[in-house]
Amino acid sequence: MSRHELAPSDPSITSVFVGWDRALGTYFAHIYCTGDDNPFDMPTLQIGDDFREVSNPHHAIGFVQDYAEVPAHLAATLTADAAHEGTCEAPAVLGILDAAQTPIDLDNVLCPF
Template identity: 40%
Template sequence: MSRHHLQPKADQPHVVRATIGWDRPLQTFFAQVFFVTVDEPEEGEALIWIGTEPGELLTPEAAIAIVEPHAIVPEDLAVRLGDEMRETIGVKDGSH
């Protein structure tokens, strides 16, 4: 699994952070946006969390579109996410 933590945009004071990455077992990209809540003012709560079902987000661009309104997205993030996905093709979980 890959995971990238993104800083909120300056005009999003209610956002703590956004997280985006690749989940190999589910074969999906995922996107989370954590918002300030009364119970979690510093850590935030993931009120947006997409990519929890197998194959839900099939491209890096689909995941980036979810977090982009809320967080600063590096220009090369789509390429890095695509590389991280390709690096896991054919990888299996080990025996438990």
């Protein structure tokens, strides 16, 4: 997993992160706003928290561009992160579970990553 912190462009923003999540096979973006009293330290705004949700780094960059200063080389950096880290094939396996005839209790399946 890669994670790059960007400089917020507004004092109402605490922090902004973008990166590549190998396990989910997606680019992601997290925006934390000042004064957000989320007890679980969850991002105020986010994308890329589902399997292969964001396949293009420009979508993650577009999501944060109004909240942070985006370096010109960020898309190339994120693309290199994804190429270097690759993807985990577990999402493909989980995707075919819907076709299984017998219900599978995912609470008792060991996670491969």
